[in-house]
Amino acid sequence: MEEKKKFVWADSLRVAATVAVITVHASASIPPLFGQVPQSIWWTANIIDCLARFCVPVFVMLSGALLLRNYSSTAVFFRKRFLRIVFPFLFWSLIYSLLQLSVKTSRLWHMSIAEYLSFFWKQLAEDTISYHFWYIYMIMGLYILIPFIGGLVRSASDHLLLGFTGIWFLLIFCIDFLGTDTEIYDVLRYLGYLPLGYYLGKKDLNKNTRLVSLLFIVLGLLITTIGTFWLSNQRGTFDAAFYGYTSPNILLFSVGVFMLFRCSGWRLSNQAGSFINQYSYGIYLVHVLVLSQVKLPWLNSYPLIGIPLTVIFCLAASGTVILLVNKLPGGKYVSG
Numbered sequence: 083m084e085e086k087k088k089f090v091w092a093d094s095l096r097v098a099a100t101v102a103v104i105t106v107h108a109s110a111s112i113p114p115l116f117g118q119v120p121q122s123i124w125w126t127a128n129i130i131d132c133l134a135r136f137c138v139p140v141f142v143m144l145s146g147a148l149l150l151r152n153y154s155s156t157a158v159f160f161r162k163r164f165l166r167i168v169f170p171f172l173f174w175s176l177i178y179s180l181l182q183l184s185v186k187t188s189r190l191w192h193m194s195i196a197e198y199l200s201f202f203w204k205q206l207a208e209d210t211i212s213y214h215f216w217y218i219y220m221i222m223g224l225y226i227l228i229p230f231i232g233g234l235v236r237s238a239s240d241h242l243l244l245g246f247t248g249i250w251f252l253l254i255f256c257i258d259f260l261g262t263d264t265e266i267y268d269v270l271r272y273l274g275y276l277p278l279g280y281y282l283g284k285k286d287l288n289k290n291t292r293l294v295s296l297l298f299i300v301l302g303l304l305i306t307t308i309g310t311f312w313l314s315n316q317r318g319t320f321d322a323a324f325y326g327y328t329s330p331n332i333l334l335f336s337v338g339v340f341m342l343f344r345c346s347g348w349r350l351s352n353q354a355g356s357f358i359n360q361y362s363y364g365i366y367l368v369h370v371l372v373l374s375q376v377k378l379p380w381l382n383s384y385p386l387i388g389i390p391l392t393v394i395f396c397l398a399a400s401g402t403v404i405l406l407v408n409k410l411p412g413g414k415y416v417s418g
Contacts, residue, residue, distance in 0.1 A: 089283075092144055093350050093359045095343040099144070100362040101397065102137035104369050105130065107214065108392040112385055113310070116320040119382070125311075127385045131325070132306040138217065138327045139275055139336035142224065146276035147283025149228055150236065156229040163225050167363070171218050173416035174367040178212045179205055181371070214370045216268065223269030224276060235277050243281045250274030254328050271328055282337070287345040295341035302335025357401060364404040364418025365397070372399045 112119065112127035149163075179202050183189045193201065205211045209219055235243065254271050306324045309331065313321035324331055350356050358365065373396050381388035408417040 089148065090349050091343050091347050092148060092283075094348040094355070095140060095340065096144060096362050097350065097355050097358045098339070098343070099137045099140045100358055100365055101393065102134035102140075103214075103366060104373075104393050104396050104400075105134035105389065106137060107370060107373055108381075108396065109134070109385065109389045112382060113322070113325075114320045115382075116314045117318065123382070123385055125307075127389065128310060129307055130385065130389050132303055132310070135306060135325060135327070135332050136336040136339040138272075139332060140340055141217075142221070142272050142275035143279025143282065143336070143340055145221070145224065145228075146235075146279030149225075150232050150276060150280040151284065159229050160225075164222070167218065167222060167225070170364060170367055170416050170418040171215070174371075174418075175206060175211050175215065176202065178371060182211075212370055214366070217366075220268040220272055224272065227269070227273065228276070231276070235280055238277075240281060240285070243277050247274050247278045247281070251328070251330075251333065255330070278337070279340070282340050282344060287341060289345065291341055291345040295338045295345065298334050298338025299342065300338075302331045302333075302338060305331035306335065357405075358397070361401065361404045361408075361418060364407075365400045367418050368403050369396055369400040372396045372403070 109127050109131040112124065113131055116124055149159075183193070183198075183201075184191070209216060238246070251274060254274070306329075309324040310321065313323055323329065326332060350359060373392070376392055376396060376399075381392055404417050407413045
């Protein structure tokens with residue numbers, strides 16, 4: 083019980099990251115319209131998008147902080163983690179795939195069961211079912227590594243952990259110029275966030291750390307927002323280089339957010355937050371399906387209002403879907 087109390091901040095941080103990832107996807111349609119929409123609309127969407135860019139790094143750092151700290155047998159770890167991930171993922175992959183074929187193309191009605199299963203397996207193998215599922219492939223790859231690197235991380239000194247993180251970051255920063263984009267590379271690309279999360283999760287932080295974390299957040303946001311505008315303006319078209327989840331500015335921003343929640347010790351104080359925390363994975367899986375059906379007319383014209391309203395609606399609708407699925411027989415195994 084005492085061990086759980088030490089990590090109450092992680093619940094609030096998970097909720098914030100869940101809201102942030104929906105915000106990224108809700109605002110994603112406007113920044114690429116650089117030069118095609120009024121500056122005020124573009125800047126509003128750019129700032130909102132940048133404010134949410136900590137989502138993926140923080141999710142991975144949370145995994146490092148919570149899963150690397152204790153040892154459990156490899157078999158127990160895989161059974162607990164992969165069953166919780168794989169069953170919901172396969173279920174919602176099936177839903178997305180069926181809807182794509184039946185609603186968007188009508189191909190489903192002309193396929194035999196064998197043909198569909200072959201098609202579905204190909205989609206899974208090529209990660210073509212939904213754009214946000216890349217994260218599931220990446221996190222499963224990281225989970226495979228956790229039992230093997232856990233002992234090394236726990237026995238390493240703080241200097242060694244920071245040294246490894248620095249080397250990882252420099253390698254990723256260099257390799258990014260090669261344009262490599264594969265599931266295996268995604269695993270390596272985000273690997274350094276695990277020991278970094280472990281280090282920040284166990285480090286003694288105090289109230290003075292808030293100043294450092296706020297400095298990181300402000301610097302990260304300024305570099306991301308202004309840098310994106312500068313690059314896009316130079317090219318004459320939208321350039322998302324500063325949006326990258328392993329870019330220096332997003333790394334700085336994400337570390338700042340993580341530290342701020344950690345040293346502040348914020349706790350969940352309402353049922354809505356507790357629900358989002360408990361079903362964050364399920365909400366992540368289903369939210370793109372909900373977003374695809376949300377067409378608020380004022381999203382692109384008034385992003386300051388449209389994006390938050392879209393996020394709230396999507397969050398509420400996704401949570402409702404997960405709650406209903408959870409109440410079905412066996413639903414708890416696929417709701418996430």
